[in-house]
Amino acid sequence: MDFEFTRELEDFRKKVREFAQREFTPELARRHDLEETYPEELRKKSVRAGLFDPSDPWKTLISVEETCRVDPGLGISVTTPYFGGEVLMLFGSDKLKQKYLEPVSKGEAIMGLAVTEPGGGSDVAGIKTTAERKGNNYVLNGSKMFITNGTIADHFVLLARTSRPDDKRHHGLSTFVVESSYPGFSRNKIKGKLGVRATDTAELTLNNVEVPAENLIGEEGKGFYYIMTFFNISRIYVAAQGIGIAQGIMDRFMKMIQDAGDGFSSKEEVQLATAEMAMRIEASRLLTYKAASYLFQFKPNPAVTSMAKAYASETAVFAAEKAMEIGGSVAATSDLERMFRDARILEIWEGTSEVEKLIIARMLGREAA
Amino acid sequence: MMTDEAKVLIDSVKQFCNDEIDRISLNIERDGIPPELSKKLAAQGFYALLPGEKMGGAGISPQLYFRILSEFSVHSPSVALQVSMVNSLIMKLVEQVSSDVLEVHDIINAVSIPSVPMGSMPLIPDTISFSDHKVSCTAGIAASFGSDSLLLRNKDGRVILINEISGEQWEDRPLGFRGIRQFRISVSNKSFEEVGKLGDELYFDGEISAIAIGIARGAVSKAIEYSRVRNTFNHPLKDYGPVAFSLSELHSSIGILENFLYSDQERSPEDLLRAKIMAVSLAKQASRESVQVHGGYGYIEDFGVERYYRDSMMLSSVLSNRLEDLSRLATCTYSEKAGFL
Numbered sequence: 001m002d003f004e005f006t007r008e009l010e011d012f013r014k015k016v017r018e019f020a021q022r023e024f025t026p027e028l029a030r031r032h033d034l035e036e037t038y039p040e041e042l043r044k045k046s047v048r049a050g051l052f053d054p055s056d057p058w059k060t061l062i063s064v065e066e067t068c069r070v071d072p073g074l075g076i077s078v079t080t081p082y083f084g085g086e087v088l089m090l091f092g093s094d095k096l097k098q099k100y101l102e103p104v105s106k107g108e109a110i111m112g113l114a115v116t117e118p119g120g121g122s123d124v125a126g127i128k129t130t131a132e133r134k135g136n137n138y139v140l141n142g143s144k145m146f147i148t149n150g151t152i153a154d155h156f157v158l159l160a161r162t163s164r165p166d167d168k169r170h171h172g173l174s175t176f177v178v179e180s181s182y183p184g185f186s187r188n189k190i191k192g193k194l195g196v197r198a199t200d201t202a203e204l205t206l207n208n209v210e211v212p213a214e215n216l217i218g219e220e221g222k223g224f225y226y227i228m229t230f231f232n233i234s235r236i237y238v239a240a241q242g243i244g245i246a247q248g249i250m251d252r253f254m255k256m257i258q259d260a261g262d263g264f265s266s267k268e269e270v271q272l273a274t275a276e277m278a279m280r281i282e283a284s285r286l287l288t289y290k291a292a293s294y295l296f297q298f299k300p301n302p303a304v305t306s307m308a309k310a311y312a313s314e315t316a317v318f319a320a321e322k323a324m325e326i327g328g329s330v331a332a333t334s335d336l337e338r339m340f341r342d343a344r345i346l347e348i349w350e351g352t353s354e355v356e357k358l359i360i361a362r363m364l365g366r367e368a369a
Numbered sequence: 370m371m372t373d374e375a376k377v378l379i380d381s382v383k384q385f386c387n388d389e390i391d392r393i394s395l396n397i398e399r400d401g402i403p404p405e406l407s408k409k410l411a412a413q414g415f416y417a418l419l420p421g422e423k424m425g426g427a428g429i430s431p432q433l434y435f436r437i438l439s440e441f442s443v444h445s446p447s448v449a450l451q452v453s454m455v456n457s458l459i460m461k462l463v464e465q466v467s468s469d470v471l472e473v474h475d476i477i478n479a480v481s482i483p484s485v486p487m488g489s490m491p492l493i494p495d496t497i498s499f500s501d502h503k504v505s506c507t508a509g510i511a512a513s514f515g516s517d518s519l520l521l522r523n524k525d526g527r528v529i530l531i532n533e534i535s536g537e538q539w540e541d542r543p544l545g546f547r548g549i550r551q552f553r554i555s556v557s558n559k560s561f562e563e564v565g566k567l568g569d570e571l572y573f574d575g576e577i578s579a580i581a582i583g584i585a586r587g588a589v590s591k592a593i594e595y596s597r598v599r600n601t602f603n604h605p606l607k608d609y610g611p612v613a614f615s616l617s618e619l620h621s622s623i624g625i626l627e628n629f630l631y632s633d634q635e636r637s638p639e640d641l642l643r644a645k646i647m648a649v650s651l652a653k654q655a656s657r658e659s660v661q662v663h664g665g666y667g668y669i670e671d672f673g674v675e676r677y678y679r680d681s682m683m684l685s686s687v688l689s690n691r692l693e694d695l696s697r698l699a700t701c702t703y704s705e706k707a708g709f710l
Contacts, residue, residue, distance in 0.1 A: 002380050027632070030541055034541055034542065035540070045558075116665065119600075120600075121664050121665055122602075122604050123601045125599075126601070126602070126603075145665065146665040154518050178532075190669060192669050192671060193668055193669055193670075193672035194660075194669070194675040194678070194679070196672070211517060239695075267692070269692055269695075317657075318656070321653070321682070324682050324685070324686045324706060325682075325685055325686055325691050326692065327686065327689070328686050328687065328690055329510050329511065329686065329687045330507050332510065332544050332682075332683065332686050333509045333510060333553075337544045340544070340682065341544075342659075342680070344660065344668065345668055346659060348660075348661065348664055348665060348667070348668060349665070352661065352664065353426050353661075354611060354661075
């Protein structure tokens with residue numbers, strides 16, 4: 001069993017790391033965090049630098065990990081312009097792919113995924129947004145909440161209810177490509193986030209938005225399955241965010257305790273904390289790469305994917321809290337403070353840790369049955 | 370058992386928090402504690418709870434004082450911290466020195482508190498040096514309750530006051546207690562006054578316990594309320610075992626700590642240290658859980674939950690120091706220095 005990446009991927013990792021270390025300056029990271037502004041120029045630079053290759057999932061994973069290692073807010077911002085693209089790639093028509101995926105793949109457009117609503121996040125089947133067929137269009141009404149790239153995306157993969165559910169709530173849902181320029185579509189930026197403040201988050205409102213019938217992705221009524229398939233992919237990238245953030249925290253923590261002098265780094269409590277952080281990070285990394293390996297060979301294992309997402313997210317939060325506790329005011333006045341705030345979102349988005357654990361238990365229960 | 374007087378005081382604190390703090394709690398986080406609120410706190414006597422009648426204060430018991438701090442902390446940890454700094458630190462110093470050095474009404478708005486560097490005791494700046502009766506110092510985080518004076522403590526417990534300092538306004542937002550203005554200090558060759566001596570009470574064990582308990586109480590109360598009304602998969606969140614059991618355990622732990630800290634029985638310094646270690650840990654756990662229960666809403670400032678998470682970490686990493694506290698606790702446990710090599 002070979003745990004090493006190929007030479008090509010290691011070279012790519014080095015390239016991403018050098019880019020991030022050069023371009024994600026502390027001043028830039030602080031400014032975007034303070035002002036809650038999206039780093040559009042940095043996104044374009046990252047596209048020109050070749051960091052963005054949605055056709056290669058391993059490179060995407062490495063990009064996420066290495067950029068988040070330097071700064072989570074900036075890293076997530078530059079690696080999510082394709083968010084939701086996998087739904088189109090797997091289930092969309094060639095026409096939809098050409099019209100909506102190609103510009104995004106080239107870095108010329110940004111997209112987002114609109115599923116969560118003000119009344120529900122974890123309960124995907126409970127969404128209230130409706131899509132009623134009228135002639136050659138669907139008319140959409142409803143609202144979406146906490147949508148990444150919400151105010152900057154050119155279009156969204158959006159989940160809506162097209163028919164009343166039968167005995168199963170998740171029946172009757174469909175996915176559409178909705179352009180942000182369609183009349184009746186409006187969006188408001190959500191401000192005041194605890195962390196990842198460089199990322200763009202918004203509430204979307206759909207008021208009789210007419211969407212061409214050809215913008216239906218795949219089959220009507222299959223939307224829930226498409227979204228669940230997407231989450232089984234995106235969770236691996238969230239796990240990559242987790243290991244990147246945790247490693248970035250570890251990097252800074254090691255420097256901080258060395259700089260403290262007076263033998264601070266050799267205090268036993270500090271050494272134990274260092275070891276605990278390192279163990280968790282390594283375990284998260286292996287779990288994430290294993291889940292990714294299954295998925296990228298088209299043999300997805302939802303249980304392992306959920307384990308990776310949950311564990312890597314918890315590891316990032318653990319590392320952040322440990323570093324802050326030990327680092328004291330030195331940590332509180334450094335980049336660690338921002339990473340502490342950033343890490344916390346990982347246990348919430350793309351499936352809370354609790355939901356991930358329910359998925360794990362359910363999958364294991366099926367295997368045991 | 371609370372006296373009637375104590376009940377009246379607690380009720381007046383709750384009323385004040387409902388009337389004057391809750392409606393501006395978000396603004397406090399964004400823009401700081403407004404001067405008008407500070408004046409109202411002073412006018413209600415909340416800045417003079419601990420000092421005795423000689424100082425014009427209420428002279429209340431420590432237990433009642435801690436209960437009041439907790440109550441403030443539920444509504445705004447920043448306000449609780451400000452009230453505790455004035456009562457527990459400034460007033461203590463005012464008692465020690467003559468009034469031509471420190472005037473009470475001047476002090477309430479004129480003191481900055483330097484940071485707690487990694488592994489050090491409170492109020493000691495990052496660097497300090499004396500030369501020709503002048504002092505130079507730097508501090509990474511200094512809290513200001515008004516303007517241009519700096520209060521800091523030398524390692525031997527002597528407290529000095531430096532007037533007319535200028536600090537560098539914080540460029541980013543500080544991690545926590547954003548209601549209190551914080552900035553970096555660099556002082557070069559300034560005159561100073563020696564204003565007193567303070568010892569281990571500067572760990573503020575009781576005060577930090579109380580503020581931490583308030584943070585935990587505030588965070589868990591919000592989470593319990595939210596879990597009653599928020600539905601997922603056709604059930605309110607409280608119907609799910611992990612949610613209900615976790616919040617219930619936290620609620621119980623908070624209650625036990627409250628009983629311990631507020632009881633009529635006088636608590637020793639060791640008791641207060643034990644309470645602080647547990648309370649700070651509980652505050653972090655409770656605020657983390659509350660953010661989680663609230664989901665995406667817990668991550669944005671409007672719901673008033675994420676500030677508990679930030680403030681609890683600030684309590685843990687800046688206003689106290691876990692390694693140092695555990696070292697002190699080990700000394701108490703073994704009755705000799707322990708846990709060091």
